[in-house]
Amino acid sequence: MHNSKKILLEIQDLSLAFPLRLITSSSLRDVFVNTMMGPLSKKYERGSFLALNNINLTVYEGDRIGLVGVNGAGKSTLCRCISGFYQPKIGKVLRNGGVRALFESTLGLYPELSGRENAKILAEIYYPQFRNKLEEIVEESLEFSELKSFIDAPIKTYSKGMMVRLTLSLLSAKPADILILDEVFDGADEFFREKLSVRIKNLIEQSGAVIFVSHYEAQVYNVSNRAVVIGEGQILYDGEIKDAYDLYRTIKNEL
Numbered sequence: 543m544h545n546s547k548k549i550l551l552e553i554q555d556l557s558l559a560f561p562l563r564l565i566t567s568s569s570l571r572d573v574f575v576n577t578m579m580g581p582l583s584k585k586y587e588r589g590s591f592l593a594l595n596n597i598n599l600t601v602y603e604g605d606r607i608g609l610v611g612v613n614g615a616g617k618s619t620l621c622r623c624i625s626g627f628y629q630p631k632i633g634k635v636l637r638n639g640g641v642r643a644l645f646e647s648t649l650g651l652y653p654e655l656s657g658r659e660n661a662k663i664l665a666e667i668y669y670p671q672f673r674n675k676l677e678e679i680v681e682e683s684l685e686f687s688e689l690k691s692f693i694d695a696p697i698k699t700y701s702k703g704m705m706v707r708l709t710l711s712l713l714s715a716k717p718a719d720i721l722i723l724d725e726v727f728d729g730a731d732e733f734f735r736e737k738l739s740v741r742i743k744n745l746i747e748q749s750g751a752v753i754f755v756s757h758y759e760a761q762v763y764n765v766s767n768r769a770v771v772i773g774e775g776q777i778l779y780d781g782e783i784k785d786a787y788d789l790y791r792t793i794k795n796e797l
Contacts, residue, residue, distance in 0.1 A: 549638060550720050550751045551601035551624065556633030558623060558775075559590040593619045595775040597633070601720070605751045608762035608783060610790050611772040612797065617755050618645060620772065621722050624753065639719025639750055642668055644709065644726055653698035657689055657708050660697055664712050672716065679715050686741070687711040688734075703731040714741045717748035724755040759787060 594616050601607065611617050622628045623635055625643035650667075651660050661684055665676045672679060684693050687707040697705065710726060723742070730738060746752050746765050754765055762769065762783065769786030771779040771793075779789050 547602040547604060549600060550603055550605075551599075551638065552634075552636040553597050553599040553624070554634045554636070556594055556597040556623060556630055556635065557592065558594040558619060558628060558630040558632070559592050562589040562591055593775050594623065594630070597775075597777055599770065599777060599780070601751045601753070603750050605768055606746060606766045607751070607753045608766035608769040608786070609753055609755045609772065610762065610769055610786050612790075612794060615772045616775040617772055618724055619775075621645065621724050621753060621755065624720070625722055637720065640671065641720045641722065642713070642718035643722035643724070644713045645722075645724045651697050651705060651709070654696055656696055657687075657693045657700070657704075658684065661708060661712055664709065668712060669716060679712070683711040683715050684708075686715075703734070706730045707734055710738055710742075714738070714745045717745055717750075719750040721745065721749040721752045722755075723752065725757070762787075 597620060609617050609620070619628070621643060622645070623630055624637075625641050626635075627643075650664070652663070655663075658680070661680045662676070665680050665683075669676060669679055687693075689704060689707060692700065692704060697708075700708075706728075707730070710730065713726070723746075726742070743765065746754075752765070754762065756762055766783055768781065769779070769783040770777060771786050771789050773793055778793075779786050
């Protein structure tokens, strides 16, 4: 049924392995250092964990895909491959359009800088195609965030909920060709979550294709028209949402 639609994303025979020493690192600093040194280190050959195994997926214009799976199934790893954060040596990720992704709502913020200064930096990252409208995007997003007097205060004085307000307000300002939303509502306070839901829904409707990761079944039903179940790094199902969740519940019950 998709044949007449434009392909925005095609994943071909994608596999990704991490060194076992990376998986067992004791701190985030270790993970970062080991990731950077991995290709240069002989320790890389000691063993690996296959995070993604022969993934094939085609995403068409108009697709709103709910990516479903238990913790550790490979959902976020796949999203990071699609966004270009990981560069696998096996397989291909072919993108026909720009990708905008949000994984950790507070990642990439500079504690010493103000909310406004961080917003300007994030806008440069999120919206390179809107160079002449960045100031407008920033101001609209800051107003939507309702941070008010905190806008010009250092980020280190913010609560997590306030940081989430800042980043999500910016992310949701403009539609994208390929939009990835990975647990974006985590950390948002209840009032802002209700307000943000309307904005995110409009963003999803206006974007070319969307990959939506959430542990909340109702959210997936609300925004998706297709579901993909991933387990142990493999795609186990691709199709109707109801059937996807039937399989997902079976997998959870077997754990």
